[in-house]
Each structure stands twice: as C-alpha cells, then as structure tokens.
Amino acid sequence: MATFTNPIANIRAFNRFYTDIIGLLDRHLLHSRYSLAEARIIYEISVGENLQASQIMTAMHIDKSYLSRLLKKLEKEGLIIKKPSEQDARAMFISLTAKGLREFNILNKASDEQISAMTTGLKASDQQQLVNHMNAIMNILTKTAII
Amino acid sequence: MATFTNPIANIRAFNRFYTDIIGLLDRHLLHSRYSLAEARIIYEISVGENLQASQIMTAMHIDKSYLSRLLKKLEKEGLIIKKPSEQDARAMFISLTAKGLREFNILNKASDEQISAMTTGLKASDQQQLVNHMNAIMNILTKTAII
DNA sequence: AAATACAGTTGACAAAGTCAACTATATTTA
C-alpha cells in the first residue's frame, strides 16, 4: 500500500489517488457534457455569487484568455450572464442563470450517483470517515490560508 | 469555507482543493520538464517494477494509444526501456533506466521543495495532521479495494 | 496630461487526449 510518510514523497501517491477517484468521475461523468474547467466555473459561481471574472481566474489559477473563452461558451449556452460593473466599466460580474443553476444541480446529482456507484464497496461508516478526513484536510488548508 | 458535508456535494470542493494544491505543483513545477502524465508513468514504474504497458494503462485509466505515445517519448529520452515478454510476444515490459531513476528522484526532490515553499505558512503540527489525514483516506480506500 | 496598470478579448499556436483502423500474436471454438 502506498503511504504518505511525508508531504514530499506523498505528492505522487496522492496524485494517483486523486486521479483514480476524482479524475475518474470528472473524465467519465462530466466530460460528456462539460469540461472539468467548465464544471468548476459553474461551481465557483454557485458558491461565490456574482463574481468578477478576475476572481474566478484567481480562484482557479487559469489563464485569463482561457477563462474568457470558457465564459463566452457558457454564456452562449445560456448558463451564465455577464453584466458590466457600474463602478468599473472594464469589469464583468458573472452570475448563473436559472438554467445554469439547474445544470449545477444536475452536475451535483450526477456526481452523487457516480460516487455511490464507485463506493458501494464502502461501508457507511467508512464513507463517513472518508468525508470526515476530507473535511479535516480542508480545514487545515483554509485555516492557514493556503487555499 | 467549503465543507464536505457528503460525498456528493464534496466532489467539486475536493476537486478545487486538489487543483489548487496538487495541480499547482504539477502545472508549475513538473510541466516544465514532463507532463503530469509522464511524471506519473515514471512514478508507476518506479513503484511497480517491470510493469506491462497494459498494467500502466489500467492503473492510470488512460487510453492505450495515448500511453503508447508517451512511452515512445520516454523511451526516446532514455528514461525507460521496453523489452518484449518471452511468454507473450505481443506484450512489452517497461522498466526505468538508470537515467529514469535519477529523473524520478529529481522529480521527488523538486516536489519536496515546492511543497515546502507552499506550506511555509503551515505549522509543523498542521503539516503532520495533513499527512495523517491523507494517510487515513488512503487507508480507507485501499482497504476497500477502491484503489 | 502622460504614463502606467488593469480587465477582458482575440488570433495563432502548442499540448493533451481520443477514436478508429491497423499489425501481429494468442486463445477459443467448431
């Protein structure tokens, strides 16, 4: 079994874990309708409410030109709307349309089903533990402003 | 703060965490020399010893045609060698060359430094906790044969 | 008022990944 003895040696093992579990989901489930990046934009907006494009860019660590194209596509599909800021004519505020919100819920639901399918081997107690550990990691990282 | 209330809702939040922390590393550090996929192949071989291409394919959930090209590139760079199986003339056994092993160590060392740089804000106790939680997740997943 | 910085867009391109058809060997089945 691969173990995380220290952060250094871990990185590849953890990456492997990630790719297998989360990546599997993203590739096989989401890619059929939206790219991972698109799904994440939708997620970011649903969490952040009325974000500026630049904020999404920072949050996702992606190139502004790439984000620009993705937003254009999502807008064309009617999932988001952009409205220019009144304070700063350069800035765009992005928000989900009703359709975008529905899609977000569908994505979440689909994730749900996929995860269930993948984790049927897990006892409920293990599932809970998994979630707890993920939460703990999130806590440590947000607490120290790494995320 | 984003929380993992259940596996379903989590998937996007966890993905965000992953993208930020691990993805940052992979994109900025590894991509300069090797793609994430290449780095992971090197990792898989260093762990698995004398794997068949098909095993790597299964482990990584990537397309065989893509893997084929990646292996070709790594072979051309002298990082791996392929030798045909004696039992099955169709199969290739892949192993790291001395150079490949050196590169693996360099990658690990580089990861190390990058992670240190990223986590200087973390107290030693938090770092340890982070590692412990990652380990716990790995344990649950391996125990139930999900990985 | 001129210089500089910032938000976002666009064109041209590079990297990553996929699909279908193929070669060559193995295994199954009739």
Next chain:
DNA sequence: TAAATATAGTTGACTTTGTCAACTGTATTT
C-alpha cells in the same frame, strides 16, 4: 487443426484543452 475471436500495442487523423502575445478600452498614478 483451421477459423473465429480476443488481446497488446501502434499509427494517422482528429478534437479538446490550454497558452502566449498583442490588442481594446477603461482606470489609476505621477
């Protein structure tokens, strides 16, 4: 044992994903 089927890996043509540099238009600084 010959024909059909399956498997391991390769290749050509392609799509998707992501990047770089140059640009427009607005805001801020000097």
